[in-house]
Amino acid sequence: MERLEVKKLNHHFGFTEILRDINFTLNKGEVLSIVGPSGGGKTTLLHLCANLLDVEDGSVTNTFESSAYAFQEARLLPWKNVIDNIALALIAKGEKKDTAIKKSQEIALRFGLDEEDFEKFPKDLSGGMKQRVSFARALVVKPSLLFLDEPFSALDIGLKKELQSVLIDMISKKEISILFITHDLMEAIRLSDEMLLLKADPGHIVKKFKFDLIQNQRDDKYVYSKSAEILQDEKIIDTFELELK
Numbered sequence: 024m025e026r027l028e029v030k031k032l033n034h035h036f037g038f039t040e041i042l043r044d045i046n047f048t049l050n051k052g053e054v055l056s057i058v059g060p061s062g063g064g065k066t067t068l069l070h071l072c073a074n075l076l077d078v079e080d081g082s083v084t085n086t087f088e089s090s091a092y093a094f095q096e097a098r099l100l101p102w103k104n105v106i107d108n109i110a111l112a113l114i115a116k117g118e119k120k121d122t123a124i125k126k127s128q129e130i131a132l133r134f135g136l137d138e139e140d141f142e143k144f145p146k147d148l149s150g151g152m153k154q155r156v157s158f159a160r161a162l163v164v165k166p167s168l169l170f171l172d173e174p175f176s177a178l179d180i181g182l183k184k185e186l187q188s189v190l191i192d193m194i195s196k197k198e199i200s201i202l203f204i205t206h207d208l209m210e211a212i213r214l215s216d217e218m219l220l221l222k223a224d225p226g227h228i229v230k231k232f233k234f235d236l237i238q239n240q241r242d243d244k245y246v247y248s249k250s251a252e253i254l255q256d257e258k259i260i261d262t263f264e265l266e267l268k
């Protein structure tokens with residue numbers, strides 16, 4: 024069974040302790056979110072899980088067949104057009120150029136890009152369009168595990184919902200497993216099967232929340248009422264330093 028297993032993970036930058044005793048497992052087909060306040064160590068934890076940072080103490084075992092990463096900012100290659108940016112990973116994997124282009128065009132359309140955008144360069148794209156390209160690029164290789172680093176945070180509410188619903192469609196069909204970090208509780212409630220709450224100084228998990236309803240059945244009402252419920256949770260109030268009025 025493909026899975027990502029994090030055991031007794033600690034991390035320091037210099038003399039500063041950033042993460043302490045992190046333990047969790049992400050199984051195939053699941054979506055796991057890590058939420059917490061800014062500076063709590065979410066990015067560091069995601070980088071350790073995605074092998075973008077070396078594990079020094081504890082272990083991260085990733086048996087997923089393949090993985091991909093989408094970042095908060097799109098990080099497109101400025102000298103390549105939309106389709107060539109998306110096709111890059113496919114070509115790197117040895118896919119023939121014309122097949123790679125065809126697959127890239129299909130996924131670009133799925134993420135709401137128009138044919139007239141295909142030849143555009145990143146400098147001529149809006150922030151939202153860049154993020155559509157970024158998602159298409161990450162998913163065109165059909166990764167079994169997707170790492171997401173706050174990919175919706177700079178998007179307007181309409182685009183956020185649109186991109187989330189493409190992911191929710193894939194999640195509900197069990198096409199993908201996702202590990203993502205966010206400081207947005209509603210985003211975590213909308214997308215994840217399990218949410219880990221990471222408190223800062225040093226980053227440690229103080230609570231795990233499970234959401235049983237299948238993602239494509241979670242409407243706004245569900246997300247708002249779960250958020251209201253969770254915002255009353257002592258650990259959430261403490262971790263985000265919320266003041267109850």
Ligand SMILES: Nc1ncnc2c1ncn2[C@@H]1O[C@H](COP(=O)(O)OP(=O)(O)OP(=O)(O)O)[C@@H](O)[C@H]1O
Binds near residue numbers: 061065
């Ligand atoms: N390369 C680095 N060298 C030294 N300190 C670092 C490095 N990267 C991050 N840190 C520190 O580690 C702590 C955790 O940072 P991290 O980016 O993981 O938190 P975060 O929860 O993702 O925050 P945010 O939501 O603001 O991005 C911060 O105090 C940060 O300054």
